[in-house]
Amino acid sequence: MRSLLLGLLLLASACALPPRLAEVRGALRLGPGGPPVAGAWVYLEGPLGAWGARTDGEGGFRLHVPPGAYRAWVEGEGLAGSEVRGLELAPGPQPLGLVALSPFRPGWPRRPPLLEAEAGVEGGLLRYRARLFPQEGLPPLALLVGLGYVPGTLSVGVGEHLYLEEARDTGYRLLDPRGLSGPTTLFLVGYDANNNRVELRLPLWLPGGAGQGGPRRAKAVAYTLARRVEALGFQGGYSLLVRLSWEGGEGPYRVFRETEEGVQEVAYLPQGTTAFTDAGPGLRPGERVCYRVWGPEAQAYACTTPLPPLSARISSPGEGEVTGPTPRLAWAVEGGGGGLSYTFQPVVWDQLTGGGIFLGRTAGTEVQPPPLLPGRPYTFELYLAYAVDDPEDPRAYSVAADRQGSLLGIAVPGPSVNFEVGP
Structure with a gap:
């Protein structure tokens, strides 16, 4: 009888399920709101060792690790050192967004400071x-x-x-x-x-205390910018940000982001807050993202689908071209997606006086200025160029140029060429 009982205990032990792992579903971006970083290595170091994975073409990575406290770091060509300490990974799906930056000087050390x-x-x-x-x-x-x-x-x-x-x-x-x-x-x-x-x-x-009130009528609007915005300056590439706003009572508010990767808390905001800008890793053009804003007594929900990046180039006149007094001013755009509404604001600058001739907003890609003074140098610039999903109720913009930052408060310089009007 004792032998039978021992055998049953051994069998039960052999069939016992192993501890559930933390299923890390991560995304690596080049700066806040920046484009994905492909081909970099992401490492997680915990109490039982270290694990690593290489990011795919969308900057994504997957790791299965035992639950616990971890340090994460990133290594890749053209990247400054990047490290996150104090990660607590629980069993089950765990979204993890990581940020890397470009070094100021590639030949300098890339070891992060100790904090x-x-x-x-x-x-x-x-x-x-x-x-x-x-x-x-x-x-x-x-x-x-x-x-x-x-x-x-x-x-x-x-x-x-x-x-x-x-x-x-x-x-x-x-x-x-x-x-x-x-x-x-x-x-x-x-x-x-x-x-x-x-x-x-x-x-x-x-x-x-728990606070009071709750959010109402939340709205999420995505902005894809043709410039990469870092914490310490502007860089090339693109940026993707979502501006979330709501009406409501006092707060405070917890903001959760919901994507295919799972649900994660992205912010805990103080009383009186009515807006939040999400520039964290995990946002992707063309992929729907939703937000749930939790207040003490109510919650609000809003979704958006970010647009692909939009680029613009000037096709006429050419750089340094000598034109007549009413030159053809034309440009071309690529990206952004189909079924969108476009807005352009061309401007001609007089290089001698600094004055500008704003030619009015248009949905077309060609305009003709009033007669320009002969023998003068000018600059033709796209001052504003963007696409929007719905002009009446916008949920997503793709911005190729916004010189004044009128849409999101971030300046996005557009393309420009210098030309001269012949005598």
Whole structure:
């Protein structure tokens, strides 16, 4: 009988299911809102070892790892160092967005700075201290702090930006949570003089009440820009951002993003907030994305499908061409997708006086200016060029040019050529 019981126990042990793994479904982007990074290596290091995967053509990667605390880092040609510490991976599907940047100088070291921090709650305020240590002789450049969201994007919440010597050791600093309560994360992002990036995540529990009110009539609008926007400047490529807005009561609000990769919290926003800009990894042109805004007493839901990038080039006149007094001004566009409405704003600049002749908005790709002065140099520029899915109720824009940043608050210089009117 004892032998039979022992055999049954051994059989049950052999048939027991192994511990469930964390199924990491990740995306790597070149800067906040930037294009996907293909062919880079992403590594996760945890208590039982390290795992790595190479990103596909869309910047995606998959890893199955035991649950626990992890450090992630990225390696790839043409990339500055990028590292994330303080990751907590639970069993089951886990969306993970990572950001890499271009180095300022390719020949300089690409080891991210070392970031140490501590945080706690004192008298209803968040009290923290962070220190950014240089690696391989590269001095710290900036330290960005965000409570409930990753700083370095266009999002506005509880946080602050510190630079140069102040980033080396912040000393003890206080942040007002502005109504945030319960579980959240303090995100700290440091940069050094070669654009190497380190991110540290500190879990927190904030005391306080649940707040009141809730969001109503949420709307999500995607913007695909023909310029890549980084935390520390403009670069080539494209950017993809989603501006989420709503009406409602006091808050605070938790914002969740829903895609094919799963559901993840992307921001915890303080009382009085009515908008959020998502520039995180995982957004893709042509793929539907939805957002759920949770308030203390209600929630709101909104979706959008970002458009592919739009590019524009000037086809007439040619660079340096000598024209007549009423030259043909023409341009061509590529991308954006079908079934869209287009808007263009051409302008001619007088290089001697600096004055501009705005030729009116048009949906066409060719205009003729009024007679120009003979013997003068001019510049023809596309001041504004974009496509929109629905002019009456826009949910997605693709922007090739927006000199003043009138659509999203980000300037996108358009194409231009210099020409001269003959005598």
